[in-house]
Amino acid sequence: MDSVTQAALGAAVAGAVAGRRCSPKILLAGAALGTLPDLDVIISYGDPVSDMVKHRGFSHSLFVLIPFSLLLSWGWQKMRPTRFSLGHLWLLVAVCLVTHPLLDSFTAYGTQLFWPINTPIATPSLFIIDPLYTVPLLLAVLASVIWRDRMAKLCSAGLAVSSLYIVWSLVAMNTIESRVEQQLAGTPFAGQPTFITPTPLNTLLWRVVVKGEHSYLEGLSSILDADVEIDFLDKPLGTWPKGVVSEHQRMLEHFTGGFIRYDQRQSELVVSDLRLGMGEQLAFQFALAEKSNEWVAIEPVRVESPRARLAQIPNLWLRLLGSQDIDANLCHISECPQQAVPLVSRSGLLRPVFPC
Known part of the structure; x- marks a missing residue:
């Protein structure tokens, strides 16, 4: 999720866990802790594919954050003693850190919650920016600064509302999933891998991608549709050249769960992540091979996708x-x-x- 959301979540979590000891400084510390895991964006892994695949890696791992929170709490208590016991302080720090990747796991990008086990976890029921999730947290934090005698209760209320919104998003995603299964039953795409995620800033309109053997279906379905049949568009997946070995192509295949497309553009072969974007406006596209007489793998080059238009x-x-x-x-x-x-x-x- 975006940094504003993660900061608001961290502040609200800190306020709720701090209880009667909550203060504006605690909220500020929680906001800082809530954004801390995303500092991995400053790390360069050497090429654009590695930067994409390894983001939300070690810094989002429960195996790293939980021990780190204990070390951070111990150092904090030693250098600047607080009114909290070490156990209470550790709980506050740990929950602020851990809720960051847990929230990220509800987005299409996915999160390596169990790094170094290289298995991205994603239940993509939220778009990376969703005001209906963020606003309750922001309002709760702002209100708690005004009514300081109710800080913990207000933060807890904001967390409850935002959590209920996540529950709603899962219900909505399951509704769309049921529509897709019913519509594709008895077709060649029945039982094929399906990726369902909300469109920007909402959880009413959902994008559906169904991956077949040689092509994929793409369409949109709204919770408010009177006719629930989806108008799918059938597009070719393309293929990777036989005999060409590319570690970056394998990385993308694994990271996306196979939801990638291959397009020959002049002399280059471009690999696109089908999970992030819409139509031809796909967020992550990379040139991974080049053809003169025959195809050869090249160092990854990020390809800019067409920009969305306000129209x-x-x-x-x-x-x-x-x-x-x-x-x-x-x-x-x-x-x-x-x-x-x-x-x-x-x-x-x-x-x-x-x-x-």
Whole structure:
């Protein structure tokens, strides 16, 4: 999640755990602890693929954070004694640190909670920025600064509301998952790996990716849809060249759970993470191979994806509200004739009137 959310969560957790000993300084310390695991972004692992895959690694591991919280609490108590017992201080520090990666595990990117075991954990029921999760925490922390005699209770209330929102997001995701299973039953895509995650800033409109053998389906489904059938768009997955060995390609395959796409763009082979983005606007794309006479692996190069346009927002908002009034094929406008007019299908993805 974003830094503001993690700071608000850390502050609220610190206030709740501190109880009657809570103070503005405790809230500030909790906010700092809540953002601490993300300092791994300053570490360079040598190439863009490694930087992506190894982010949220050791600094988000329960096997690291729990012992670190004990060491930090002991050092804190030795250097600057507090009103807390060592056990109470350790609990406060540990919970502030640990709730950070636990929250991150509810996003599409995933979190290596059990590093050095290299298995990203992800239950992607939240978008990386969601005001409906963050605002209750911020309000609780701000209110506790004003009404200091109720700090712990207000922080606990904010945590309760935000936690209920996570529960709602899981219920909504399960609802969409049931729709997908029912619609694909009896088709070649039945039982195939499926990735479901909310679209930006909400938990009503969900993006669905179903990975087949040679192609994948992509579409959007809103909790508010009257007709729950999803208009899927079928797109090729592409293939990695036989005989070409790339450790970075293997890393991406493992990290994404196989949800990647291969596109030949001129002489380069670009690998895209299908989990993060929409349509052709995929957040993580890397050139990993190059062809002259034959394909050879190259050092990873980050490829910029097309930027989302503000003009998309009203259409996506209408799709969120259940609008099913338009129909189209998926294609990014920037790749098409200038006279193309942006529309949205029930899949909710931008396309031009003219074919690409």
